[in-house]
Amino acid sequence: DIQMTQSPSSLSTSVGDRVTITCRASQNISRYLNWYQQKPGRAPNLLIYAASSLQTGVPSRFSGSGSGTDFTLTISSLQPEDFATYYCQQSYSTPTFGQGTKVEIK
């Protein structure tokens, strides 16, 4: 299996801050990397697919970048509704997820 490692595991931040979450794959996955947001008690929600493509309906403050083994999810100006857990997921081979990054209110 391809291992996905996210950092940090959690972060405390404030509304309006710029937030960056990184995801590293254990081998080259090209651009087969997706990002999801999950709020407590809710199903995950697709934010970014193919490393940098914004899913329809997702606010433009979310963006993704990277290729190969290193990827980034950026939230340009954190909003109250963005406090959640974020997961990266590769689909280059049998899909696997990162362990998640919990974004909390400072």
Place this chain on the structure above:
Amino acid sequence: EVQLVQSGAEVKKPGESLKISCKGSGYSFISYWIGWVRQMPGKGLEWMGIIYPGDSDTRYSPSFQGQVTISADKSISTAYLQWSSLKASDNAMYYCARHVTWGIGWYFDLWGRGTLVTVSS
């Protein structure tokens, strides 16, 4: 409305069998892969496997191969996840998700609300 509707929460005893469902509506059910994702209490997401309802082509994660069975009935736009003998370690929330093919991979653009499975003696 495009949606996946999952069956309700289940409480079972170890050793019992179980089949949970995921019904798609508002789109061509046979044209997309449907998969299952496990989330154990307080933990992350684990991909279990998928099925293409159009021809019932099924693929499993090695971690779940032999532990569960994925099936579908395209006549009623429903996918299933079943266990023949539940264990306490099967306690989890199970999500179905529509898989969209991109290149050689997928992304999961539509999710059900989840089915909570509780296994307890």
